[in-house]
Amino acid sequence: MKKTLLLVAAVAALALPAAAQQSAVTNAILNQRNGLLDKARTDIDKAIVNEKTSGKAKTWFTRGDIYDQLVASPIYGKALQPGEGTRTAFESYQKAIALExxxxxxGKQAAAKLDNLYGQAFNAGVEGYNAKDYDKALANYKMAAQIRPADTTAVLxxxxxxxxxxxxxGAKASYNQLLGMNYKSVNLYARLLQLARQQNDEAEAAKVLQQALAAYPNNKSFMLEDLNVSLASGKGEDALAKINKTIAADPSNSNLYAVRGSMYDRQKKTDLALADYRKATELDPNNFDAQFNLGVYNYNRAADAYTKASKMDLKTYQKSGKVLEAQGKKYFQDSVPYFEKALQLQPDDRNTLTSLQKVYFRLGRTVDSERLNAKLQTLKK
Known part of the structure; x- marks a missing residue:
């Protein structure tokens, strides 16, 4: 009889530590229900480091639930470090799911809690960003992204x-992560393009630009970027094809016509250039380049007429020289409104000042010519 009693006592003694640890989880739950979150936290933190209870999904779920409530508590939440509560709840729910x-x-309850935790993490990220605490913002956004791996908002x-x-x-990596998640937007490509330019990585910029055009072939900004690349590299025919496509997508863009007019000018296609300059000023009378180039066209026609007249022999001059000079004068007069408008738009532009000063001189407008000459002298100082 004594041996039996001793055996029972020994078994009871062996069971005490495990029961004590199981009671730590039970006590944590009871304290949580009674609103004593500080005591619940102490109990559950003990339970997760004990080998008897650390391997149980219930322990980790309970810990996540307690820390979740701590975050929401205006009293007990003050004892947490910034981000500690949400992070601990997240890790605890993940552990519960991993175990069960x-x-x-x-595990099922933990998965539902994790979904709710996403909003907490994301909002904490927004708060950190608004406070310019970008490390805090990033930590919370990344946590939110872990909670919902398929969601692109937190990554963005x-x-x-x-x-x-x-x-x-890091920003470039996040944007590329979004591309890998099949998230596309004009702004995403624009940001990647800007980042490449900031790092003076023209090869990367060219690559991003082609990706952007593949995704958004009719986007005006990307088409203009591509046009500028072609113009800078001297690929005239390629650039002309691109600007024609860009104009088709954006027919009311005055600058596009001015640019194409300049390209036609370089190719000696004067009639086409004039048509584009006039279209540009029709769409936007304040287009400086188009106004100036129309002035230059008339100026050059006038100069050509006077040059031809000056090279004539006396007999030829007496026959047709005066006619040429009259034509030249008319072209000078025709250039005036274009140069004057250009000067109004850019009052200190030297090329416009010089051209208009010469025109005034040739037309006998001495006072105007001297006025512009005086301004040119001032600008040289």
């Missing part, structure tokens, strides 16, 4: 935070 799967009793906001803290490599 999403179909288990606590991570990129914004990385740009704000001038972590351009």
């Amino acid at each position: 799967g999403k179909d288990g009793e606590y 906001y991570s990129a914004y935070a990385q740009e704000a803290k001038q972590d351009f490599a």
